[in-house]
Each structure stands twice: as structure tokens, then as C-alpha cells.
Amino acid sequence: MASTTASPPPAAGDHPRVLLRGLLSRETCKELEFVHRSCGAAGYRPSVVSTSLPHLAATGCGHLLLPFVPVRERLRDAVESFFDCLFDVFIEFTGLISWCKGASIGWHSDDNKPYLRQRAFTAVCYLNNHGEDYKGGILQFQDGDPSSIVPVAGDVVIYTADNRNVHCVTEVTEGERLTLTLWFTRDRAYNEDPKLLTFLSQTSLSCEPTKQKFYIPMPASDNMYWFPCDQSGFDIRCARVHVLGFSFHSSSGEYSTSVLPTEDDPVELLGKQLRLGRGDDVFDKIFSNSLHALQVVQFYYWKAPELAARREQSAVGSRTVRYPVIIHHSRGTELPLPCNHTLAQTIFGSVNTAEIAFKWNDFALGVAMWENYSEDLKKQLLTFLPFWLSNESIFVVDSSELQRAEPI
Structure with missing residues (x-):
């Protein structure tokens, strides 16, 4: 578990906020980054990409909620403790948000709209590092201390959502600023858990664990992945694979205009x-x-160091990894997709892949590891979901509860 140090609490009634250093471990940050970069859609503001929990459920990725669960509990505990409101706080929203080049927001409080009045507290968790992964994107407060936050992966800043903590975010000038953001409310009617559980029960309980690859994601509507920018734009899915050196190709091994839809x-x-x-x-x-x-x-790319270390292994769990067959001379098989690659590189091109020596054998092993990872999470979700539904709350299910629920 990552070590945590907190800034001294402010005087009551001033500008209540606290910076918790190292609350999230590096591995937790990397896992949440993986979820966001593989599932995110166009965000609520220009130059922003977001991944909400309902979006994960709607795209067949409800199992990817599991990494959020212990983090949400730790953050709620931190909010309740710092603001002395035990058992009186509900999570209103949980989402991964990345601010890309050109993104910024002026002075505001997080409850500054009539439809946001229910928000009481905010927690912003930084998943990557300022200066190393992006430039700009500094959180600044109008009054009080700390007056600005230079993001470091694993750090969390918690503050009231009202006008005691008016703040802004300076423009991101390069790279992608990744955060996990939670808003908390004291009004039970805005608790996101019951609505999310209804969604999960509709999308996850309908699947059969025995069905082959029941964890395969299903894309949302195409317009949700369109990233507009300066009279141009690109599809986020295409851009994400492109900046990592990949491209999409015809499944038939050759491209023909006959594969185009009507x-x-x-x-x-x-x-x-x-x-x-x-x-x-x-x-x-x-x-x-x-x-x-x-x-x-x-x-x-998340597991690349581990994959390289296991390069000589030929099995993952009970699965045997078949070395890939490479079709050479790919010219003519790439799909004719509309993507401004230059713009995509400008927006998402901050990913550092120089230290990774790509090998197809590693990638084949990664495919099998991803399948194991996804299948395990999906099975956990189906195990935990009945407990969550009965309590109308998403929480870390204790192993003793699981044992009591097992048939004798």
C-alpha cells in the first residue's frame, strides 16, 4: 500500500482542502490508466476524454469497475474523516478524465450550476506526472493554501465543492493529464450506486459465464469516439492505436471495397x-x-515489462500461447478509416514507447494475459453483484461474507 502524508488541515470555515500524497499506488494508477486509454470516449468539454462507470457497463466492460471499488472506499473514508461527516456522504459521480492539449477551465466552484448544487466535496486523484507526461494543467485555487497543486501520480486533493474553493485548471500545452475524479453529496437521492447497480444488473447478469469470451467489449455509438479539434478531428480508437504504432486491418487478410457497409x-x-x-x-x-x-x-503496454520478463514462457495459467502467424506485406489490407494522424499524434502522442522493445511473441502472450485478466474480473463481478444489489451499494466484499454465502 502506498504511504500517505497529509498537509495540515485548514482552519474551519476558511478554504477547507487537503493534499494527500501517495494515496494511490503506482500500480493502481497504471491500471486505471489502462482502463481509460482503452475505453474512454469524447468528454464533456473540448479537448477532454472521459470514462464514466455507466459507460463501462454499457459497453460490456462492467467488470472493469472492479479496480475502482477499493479506491472509491478509501476516498470516501478520507472525505468523511477530514470533513468530520462520518456515514453522511454518498458518491455522486466517479469518472476517469483526461485533459488533452488545449484543455483548460476558468475560475469556478464545482457546484456552480443549479443542477450541481447537490455536490458537497470533490476528490481529484492524479494518475500521471506533471512535467514528465504532460505540461500545463496546474490546479490553482483563488484563495487559501495550498494555492496550487503540481500533479504527481498517486497524489489526491480533496476540497469542498462550494465557493470556498473557487479554482481553475491552466491550459494543458502538451501531453495528456489523467485524473480519477469523484464528487460526493450528502443527498442520498443523488447516490450513483443504486442507478449504477440497476444498469449493471441489466448488462452483466444477462451474460452467461459459460459463454465463450463473455468479456469481449462492445463499442458505443461511433459519434461518442469522435474527438473534434480545429475544424478537423479523429476517432479516438484509431488515434489510440496509431500513436502506439498499430493500425487496423481487414479481417480477411486483404482489403476490398466490398467490406464497406452499404x-x-x-x-x-x-x-x-x-x-x-x-x-x-x-x-x-x-x-x-x-x-x-x-x-x-x-x-x-501496461504489462510490457512483465511480458518481456516472461518471454520464454509458453503458457499463462491454463492457456497455451500460440506464437502468432504474421502476414507480411500488409499493403492493401489497412482499413480506409478517417483519422487525422498528425492531429492525433499532437493530442495523444505523449506516450513514451521508446523503452519498450516490441516483439510479436510478447504481444501474443499479452493477448492471453488480457483474456485471463478480463475473465477473472468478470467472474468476480458476477460473484459480488448479488451482495451489492442486496445492499444497494458497491463495496469491497469481505472474504468471510463470500464464505458464508457458499452452499454447505
Whole structure:
């Protein structure tokens, strides 16, 4: 567990806020970064990408809520303790948010709209490092101390959502600023858990664990992945794989205009089966859709050091890894997708891949590891969901509760 140090609490009634250093571990930050980079859609503001929990559930990724659960509990405990309001706080919103080049917001409080009056407290968790991963994006407060926060991965700042903590975020000038943001309320009617559980029960309980690959993601509508910028734009899924050196290719091994839908909209190809290519090579595996392929690519880069260390192994758990068949001379198989690659590189191109020596064998191992990871999380979700539904709350289920629930 990461060590935590807190700034001294402010005088009551001034500008109540606290900076908790190292509340989240590096691995937790990396896992949440993986979720966001593989699932995020266009955000609520220009130059912003967001991943909400309902969005995960709606795209067949409800199991990816599991990494959030212990973090939400720790943050709620921190809020209740610092603001002395035990058992009187509910989570109104949980979401991963990245501020990309050009993103900023002026002076405001987090409850400054009539439809936001229910917000009482805010927690912003930084998942990557200022200066190393991006430039700009400094959180500044109008009054009180600390007056500004230079983001460090694992640090969390908690403050009241009212006008005692008017703040702004300076413009991001380079890279992508990643945060996990939670808003808390004292009004039970705005608790996000019951609504989220209803959604999860509709989308997760309907799947059968025995069904092959029941954890495969399903993309949302294509317009949700369109990132507009300066009269141009790009599809976020295409951009994410492109900046990591990959491209989408026809699943048939050759491209033909016959694969285009009748509407002649190439973006619709992202919802169909496809392959991944890199340079002149095309990976043999057929992915169910672009979101499936993107998750595997992002998982590979999350686990790249571990994959390199296990390069000589030929099995992961009970699965045998088959070395990939590479289709050479990929020219003519790449899908004709509308993506401004130059713009995408400018917005998302801060990812440092120089230290990773890419090998297809590692990638094949990564595919199997991603399948194990996803299947395990999905099974956990189906185990925990009945407990959550009976309590109308999402929480870390104690092992003793699981044992009591097992049939004798």
C-alpha cells in the first residue's frame, strides 16, 4: 500500500482542502490508466476524454469497475474523516478524465450550476506526472493554501465543492493529464450506486459465464469516439492505436471495397471484425471489433515489462500461447478509416514507447494475459453483484461474507 502524508488541515470555515500524497499506488494508477486509454470516449468539454462507470457497463466492460471499488472506499473514508461527516456522504459521480492539449477551465466552484448544487466535496486523484507526461494543467485555487497543486501520480486533493474553493485548471500545452475524479453529496437521492447497480444488473447478469469470451467489449455509438479539434478531428480508437504504432486491418487478410457497409461509412468498420497491423506485419488473430483490439494493445503496454520478463514462457495459467502467424506485406489490407494522424499524434502522442522493445511473441502472450485478466474480473463481478444489489451499494466484499454465502 502506498504511504500517505497529509498537509495540515485548514482552519474551519476558511478554504477547507487537503493534499494527500501517495494515496494511490503506482500500480493502481497504471491500471486505471489502462482502463481509460482503452475505453474512454469524447468528454464533456473540448479537448477532454472521459470514462464514466455507466459507460463501462454499457459497453460490456462492467467488470472493469472492479479496480475502482477499493479506491472509491478509501476516498470516501478520507472525505468523511477530514470533513468530520462520518456515514453522511454518498458518491455522486466517479469518472476517469483526461485533459488533452488545449484543455483548460476558468475560475469556478464545482457546484456552480443549479443542477450541481447537490455536490458537497470533490476528490481529484492524479494518475500521471506533471512535467514528465504532460505540461500545463496546474490546479490553482483563488484563495487559501495550498494555492496550487503540481500533479504527481498517486497524489489526491480533496476540497469542498462550494465557493470556498473557487479554482481553475491552466491550459494543458502538451501531453495528456489523467485524473480519477469523484464528487460526493450528502443527498442520498443523488447516490450513483443504486442507478449504477440497476444498469449493471441489466448488462452483466444477462451474460452467461459459460459463454465463450463473455468479456469481449462492445463499442458505443461511433459519434461518442469522435474527438473534434480545429475544424478537423479523429476517432479516438484509431488515434489510440496509431500513436502506439498499430493500425487496423481487414479481417480477411486483404482489403476490398466490398467490406464497406452499404452506407459507405468507413467508421462502421470499427464495429466489425478486424486485425491489428504494425509496420509491414499483420497479426494473425481476428478481433471482434476495434474496442476489443484497443483493449489488448493498451493492456500490452501496461504489462510490457512483465511480458518481456516472461518471454520464454509458453503458457499463462491454463492457456497455451500460440506464437502468432504474421502476414507480411500488409499493403492493401489497412482499413480506409478517417483519422487525422498528425492531429492525433499532437493530442495523444505523449506516450513514451521508446523503452519498450516490441516483439510479436510478447504481444501474443499479452493477448492471453488480457483474456485471463478480463475473465477473472468478470467472474468476480458476477460473484459480488448479488451482495451489492442486496445492499444497494458497491463495496469491497469481505472474504468471510463470500464464505458464508457458499452452499454447505
